[in-house]
Amino acid sequence: MRWSQAFIPTLRESPADVESPSHRLLVRAGFIRRLGSGLYAYLPPGQRSLLKIAGIIRAELGAAGAQEFFLPLPHRHSVGRDTGGPARSGDGLSSVEDRSGPASAADIPHEAAFTELFRREIRSYRELPQVWYQIHAGLCDELRLKPGPRRLRQSLRMDSCSFDRDPSGLDRSYRLHYDLLCRTFTRCGLKVDTVEASSAGTDCSQSVDFVVRMGGGEDCVISCSCGYAANLECATSRISEVADEPACGAPRRVPTPGQKTISEVAAFLGAPATHQIKSLVYIAGDKPYLFLLRGDHQLNEAKIRAFAGNMAGRQARPDEIRELFGADAGSLGPVGISGMPIVADYALRGRQNMTCGANQDDFHLQGVTPDVHFRPVWADLRAAEPGEDCSRCGRPLGMYRATRIGYLRKLATASRESGAATVLDAEGKQVPVAVGNYGIDLERILSSVVELCHDDDGIIWPGTIAPFAVVLTPVNYRESVKAAADKLYEEMQGAQLEVLLDDRQERPGVKFKDADLVGIPYRVVLGAEKVSRGQAELFERASRKTELVDLASVIPALQSRLLGSVPV
RNA sequence: CGGGGCGUGGCGCAGUCCGGUUGAGCGCGCCUGGUUUGGGACCAGGAGGUCGUGAGUUCAAAUCUCACCGCCCCGACCA
Structure with missing residues (x-):
């Protein structure tokens, strides 16, 4: 391919809105x-x-x-x-x-x-x-x-x-x-x-x-x-152990005026996040689902799809929550809830004497024990986080x-x-x-x-997926250099090399910049002086190394390099 | 789908708040001629615009209002 005929619209400047x-x-x-x-x-x-x-x-x-x-x-x-x-x-x-x-x-x-x-x-x-x-x-x-x-x-x-x-x-x-x-x-x-x-x-x-x-x-x-x-x-990750006080009797309803978030309730009642039950309401296929987590854990939304008929759920809106629970999002809990699936994370299994919302604004329940005061379906809902312990070996996760x-x-x-x-x-x-x-x-x-193979000047393609294997760059496309370039171009094509001949009437700097930008793995440069001595420069894009090669051995040199660059 | 922002020659932008001397500019790119020629040259000349679309306000709209379209960002998290 001749560059003068090729559609390779390179840009000196970047367009707006590039993300990477x-x-x-x-x-x-x-x-x-x-x-x-x-x-x-x-x-x-x-x-x-x-x-x-x-x-x-x-x-x-x-x-x-x-x-x-x-x-x-x-x-x-x-x-x-x-x-x-x-x-x-x-x-x-x-x-x-x-x-x-x-x-x-x-x-x-x-x-x-x-x-x-x-x-x-x-x-x-x-x-x-x-x-x-x-x-x-x-x-x-x-x-x-x-x-x-x-x-x-x-x-x-x-x-x-x-x-x-x-x-x-x-x-x-x-x-x-x-x-x-x-x-x-x-x-x-x-x-x-x-x-x-x-x-x-x-x-x-x-x-x-x-x-x-x-x-x-x-x-x-x-x-x-x-x-x-x-x-x-x-x-997944290993669930950190939490020790509970023994539960005694029915849940106690306590006033928590204005305390909505886990941390607010923790401070107000002295109940650490690990002793609270986080209640999240999702709607999937027009049906509500109640998901329960330990207060210090985050829900992994990808994991709830299995419980919502494989449909993409969404968080319930405030008006939907009020209609379903009779309370706002800061005061929800599983006790006394029926008519919707209650799915609880494994981290709550075996726990007792916990704190959750009372489904009444400004009130929470204490002394709540899963499987006693409400009966959930157990599942893995929790988002693993870096720094937690690996569930296999116990070392910290990255x-x-x-x-x-x-x-x-x-x-x-x-x-x-x-x-x-x-x-x-x-x-x-x-x-x-x-x-x-x-x-x-x-x-x-x-x-x-x-993304992984580039430098300040442009792309660095591996030979296997580069658009061209080699760009042939006559410094000037005139006279003896042009003749040498045309001859080498023909020979490269005959040797089945995917070659791009930069026959444009551009200054050498422009040609070099474009070749680097496009990222063609090898560049053969022909200049008047070296051509007169029967030589060419062979430039490798990845290493930026140049070596002098006899014109007659350019093609074999390229062939051995390109073969060597193909793994397996 | 919700919230916010943007839309001006091919690309990147200024001008918009405060409507009128701005005959709508600038940089890059493009075309012609000349000088150049080993890392994005220089000089001279030139082409290229429904200022996103439509309506409205006004003596006058790139500039103000409304609607629509397109694009971007944030959120709802999708293969």
Whole structure:
């Protein structure tokens, strides 16, 4: 490609509203442009890199025996309804309206389409295992969009499904994908961590996220030196012990005028936060839920989804709380409450003689004992926090921010009913198939690499996903230098090197700055003096080191370096 | 969905409070000519704007009012 003909619109200055270094560099280097909130166009350099990533994924999946599909995007109601359930507002699915009907889900989970095909076409256990995948632009109805290429209405991703005849087969498919994702990320130049992921809402028995550590990441990971690592959404920690005074008789109602928060009540009644019950009301699917925690603990909202029909709950409004409890939020408690589920965190189990709201403004109850004065459902609701003790080894937990770029899920076969994929086993009986889901987000790979691999001058691509392998930079595109550049350009193309010839009528400084910004791994510089001696400069972007090479050995030198830079 | 902010050549901004000498400017980029040519050159000339859209107030609106649209931030936390 000749740079004079290429569309690589580099910018000297940064646009406003950049949210991260990767966002700024991808825009400045001409890889992406925003077309709307959460909508980014990938320009030719960006598309080239995305295709490189897709190529790596296809190669790894192909080597593992997976087969690629091309699935339709705007499914009608019928597809996915059986298996994926109806599209609900706020469930992360976009919807569209068209001539053939009212709003229909525009983005049924890929496993719904795969499962549909499987049910129609696969009959016998002898046809298993199957691993099916597609690489496509999926839609996502983000509640909160952010500028930058990581929270999008649309994202390019790989989704795959494995179908096995039994759990041990699923174990193999899962392991296959685990290894394959690891190799894919490594080849893209990323170091990844695997962390336990929330299984809420996805109905799965095992769930792992692949994440890249980075400051601006949208996920939090709780981790421990013993190897425990989990997404904050599902992380746990050891519950600190609290000693209780023995309970005596029925709860006592005490006046607490104007005392609403946990800390106010603690000061007023002398009841420490650890001896209080925190009562939180959520509404999900028009139904109220009462969640109880120890006063010093925080609710993890991701964990409550399992109790709210997997729907996104919201905190109840003040008017709803008053209608349900006859009191305001500062005076709520579980005693005497019926007509709604009461879910209590494990940290309250076995406790006694605690303090909570009396469901009457300005009054609290003391001497309340769970399982005696109210009967909750027990669950893990508490948000783990850094500094608490690891539930495995007892050492203090750490936390870091990260971006999720891939996942593995084993679907729970037992709970799959009418929509389940089945086959006939050796005895001719219908048996459920063990299904796994796996995914990779290609755009996040791209932006994560830039986030982690750049310097003040621009992007530093790993050779595997760079838009071009080498940029050929004649200092002046004239006379002997032009002749040498044209000749070398032809030879590089003949050698299958992805070369960009900077034939623009620009000063050398502009060419160097642009090449650094775009981040092309190698640069071959041709200047009049060196060319007259049959030499060229070979510049490596990552190390910023230059060496003199004979013109005749430029191509072999590049080839050996590029091969060396490809891991696995 | 709630609260706040912004919208001025391709990009970044000033001007808006206090309506009128501002024929709407500046930096970067872009075009032409010339001088340059190893890390974002210089000189001269030039193109490019429904001041987000629509209505209103006024002798007069980028500037004041209302509505709508778009975008950004914060909150509700989503894959």
